[in-house]
Amino acid sequence: xxxxxxxxxxxxxxxxxxxxxxxxxxxxxxxxxxxxxxxxxxxxxxxxxxxxxxxxxxxxxxxxxxxxxxxxxxxxxxxxxxxxxxxxxxxxxxxxxxxxxxxxxxxxxxxxxxxxxxxxxxxxxxxxxxxxxxxxxxxxxxxxxxxxxxxxxxxxxxxxxxxxxxxxxxxxxxxxxxxxxxxxxxxxxxxxxxxxxxxxxxxxxxxx
Amino acid sequence: xxxxxxxxxxxxxxxxxxxxxxxxxxxxxxxxxxxxxxxxxxxxxxxxxxxxxxxxxxxxxxxxxxxxxxxxxxxxxxxxxxxxxxxxxxxxxxxxxxxxxxxxxxxxxxxxxxxxxxxxxxxxxxxxxxxxxxxxxxxxxxxxxxxxxxxxxxxxxxxxxxxxxxxxxxxxxxxxxxxxxxxxxxxxxxxxxxxxxxxxxxxxxxxxxxxxxxxxxxxxxxxxxxxxxxxxxxxxxxxxxxxxxxxxxxxxxxxxxxxxxxxxxxxxxxxxxxxxxxxxxxxxxxxxxxxxxxxxxxxxxxxxxxxxxxxxxxxxxxxxxxxxxxxxxxxxxxxxxxxxxxxxxxxxxxxxxxxxxxxxxxxxxxxxxxxxxxx
Numbered sequence: 001x002x003x004x005x006x007x008x009x010x011x012x013x014x015x016x017x018x019x020x021x022x023x024x025x026x027x028x029x030x031x032x033x034x035x036x037x038x039x040x041x042x043x044x045x046x047x048x049x050x051x052x053x054x055x056x057x058x059x060x061x062x063x064x065x066x067x068x069x070x071x072x073x074x075x076x077x078x079x080x081x082x083x084x085x086x087x088x089x090x091x092x093x094x095x096x097x098x099x100x101x102x103x104x105x106x107x108x109x110x111x112x113x114x115x116x117x118x119x120x121x122x123x124x125x126x127x128x129x130x131x132x133x134x135x136x137x138x139x140x141x142x143x144x145x146x147x148x149x150x151x152x153x154x155x156x157x158x159x160x161x162x163x164x165x166x167x168x169x170x171x172x173x174x175x176x177x178x179x180x181x182x183x184x185x186x187x188x189x190x191x192x193x194x195x196x197x198x199x200x201x202x203x204x205x206x207x208x
Numbered sequence: 209x210x211x212x213x214x215x216x217x218x219x220x221x222x223x224x225x226x227x228x229x230x231x232x233x234x235x236x237x238x239x240x241x242x243x244x245x246x247x248x249x250x251x252x253x254x255x256x257x258x259x260x261x262x263x264x265x266x267x268x269x270x271x272x273x274x275x276x277x278x279x280x281x282x283x284x285x286x287x288x289x290x291x292x293x294x295x296x297x298x299x300x301x302x303x304x305x306x307x308x309x310x311x312x313x314x315x316x317x318x319x320x321x322x323x324x325x326x327x328x329x330x331x332x333x334x335x336x337x338x339x340x341x342x343x344x345x346x347x348x349x350x351x352x353x354x355x356x357x358x359x360x361x362x363x364x365x366x367x368x369x370x371x372x373x374x375x376x377x378x379x380x381x382x383x384x385x386x387x388x389x390x391x392x393x394x395x396x397x398x399x400x401x402x403x404x405x406x407x408x409x410x411x412x413x414x415x416x417x418x419x420x421x422x423x424x425x426x427x428x429x430x431x432x433x434x435x436x437x438x439x440x441x442x443x444x445x446x447x448x449x450x451x452x453x454x455x456x457x458x459x460x461x462x463x464x465x466x467x468x469x470x471x472x473x474x475x476x477x478x479x480x481x482x483x484x485x486x487x488x489x490x491x492x493x494x495x496x497x498x499x500x501x502x503x504x505x506x507x508x509x510x511x512x513x514x515x516x517x518x519x520x521x522x523x524x525x526x527x528x529x530x531x532x533x534x535x536x537x538x539x540x541x542x543x544x545x546x547x548x549x550x551x552x553x554x555x556x557x558x559x560x561x562x563x564x565x566x567x568x569x570x571x572x573x574x575x576x577x578x579x580x581x582x583x
Contacts, residue, residue: 130394130399130400130401132400133287133333133340133341133373133398133399133400133401134398134399134400135397135398135399135400136395136396136397136398136400158291159290159291160291161284161290180400182290182291182292183290183291183292183398184226184292184341184342184370184398184464185226185291185292185464186397186398186464187463187464187465188463202396203396203466204423204466206466207553207554208460208461208552208553208554
């Protein structure tokens with residue numbers, strides 16, 4: 001999954017001279033939290049609702065800034081950006097490490113989109129979600145070559161279609177695979193997998 | 209009034225498939241052996257046009273072609289020709305016969321009948337544009353649409369252990385249809401949907417309710433949340449008729465799922481449903497069958513339903529001759545009594561935790577639905 005698959009566009013922007021109160025009204029009216037600041041076709045910074053609220057708060061140590069202050073004075077710069085062809089996990093890592101809420105997406109220096117934390121949640125939902133009527137299998141696999149192939153080969157042999165497959169390292173030498181398959185009969189599959197020596201966590205074997 | 213005809217058994221995906229017509233053969237022979245079988249009403253098969261009230265032309269065309277042995281190459285995109293829902297000769301008519309039964313039930317309700325038991329159907333997974341999970345055509349939705357077009361408000365109650373997704377999606381934006389589905393959570397079981405936040409869209413918002421339950425939920429915990437949710441929703445919605453999908457696969461013997469109901473829970477459930485129909489739906493209720501893949505359990509659950517439906521006293525032991533015949537034919541022992549024996553499965557260590565979790569799910573559902581449903 002790439003940034004271009006989850007980013008939003010077109011992007012609402014402001015100029016560096018835009019007063020804080022105008023930027024704030026824009027955020028409020030459009031129900032958004034992030035505004036790239038663009039000057040001469042180039043993204044020069046990002047201003048967020050948090051930047052605006054902190055700058056104008058009467059609790060601010062230096063006193064509140066007037067609403068007429070240009071956003072250039074409070075924006076974050078230089079902006080951290082992404083490319084449409086970056087993998088989403090790379091964008092997520094950058095946002096996590098720098099603790100920021102969005103990345104303007106640039107292609108050859110041109111602003112083509114924006115990706116925020118909410119878009120990354122959408123990506124997570126898409127990766128883990130149920131998009132087709134399907135049953136669920138959960139299997140622990142030894143972390144070595146060919147184990148996942150053995151699992152998917154077994155399913156292919158039963159004529160079962162895999163709608164999604166999620167795997168993650170569980171502990172040393174073990175990988176957990178969560179597979180969504182196009183069948184109600186997951187108990188039957190689990191029984192077959194156990195006979196082939198797989199450690200099936202779901203569905204369970206009934207003791208009666 | 210009971211609706212049934214022998215041709216229901218033409219809906220047959222072949223030997224080894226769990227949705228077996230043997231279930232109907234066992235059930236009707238048991239009711240005959242018990243001496244309670246009354247001649248049912250034989251319904252006409254549904255027409256193509258009636259099926260098209262809830263399904264797409266392109267799905268129906270593919271089912272018809274597959275019935276004649278002509279296989280469109282894109283069948284899997286329509287949920288057909290899969291392991292769960294394979295194609296077979298004559299499947300279009302076999303499915304239309306089941307639809308016809310449930311639709312006839314709806315017509316009888318409109319003609320003034322109060323209680324109808326359709327001994328078949330309940331194909332709740334079939335969607336507008338695709339067959340799914342053993343279900344080719346959605347008999348429930350065809351009947352519900354007919355009732356709604358005749359001016360009735362319909363509450364649909366789905367007791368099957370799987371989420372009633374087909375019925376939910378077909379009526380997702382409809383104001384006049386309340387759907388209530390209690391099922392093993394989609395986190396664990398097919399079809400994966402049926403979470404509390406699926407509440408309907410547009411005019412249907414707050415009128416599609418889902419109570420996903422933890423695996424290994426038992427009689428007491430299930431009944432508690434059932435009795436918490438169903439009368440609450442029916443009182444708010446004020447239906448003219450209740451349509452009930454009485455799947456029997458939440459039973460602990462079911463080989464496809466993981467809830468642990470016994471026949472004692474089903475007895476109380478069915479008694480409650482009949483009471484709720486009286487209290488909130490003018491006494492009008494249309495039952496269908498549904499999932500239920502332990503022959504032993506499903507047949508006893510539906511025999512129980514048949515007796516309660518007619519207000520007959522419940523038998524204790526089942527007729528010996530019937531049992532011997534079927535044990536020999538199936539090559540497996542059958543429970544000799546209508547009810548399950550006490551302590552039929554081992555104690556569940558997480559019982560309290562599971563019940564508490566399900567109670568919390570009910571609270572969340574009611575919080576989410578209340579603003580839309582109560583006014």
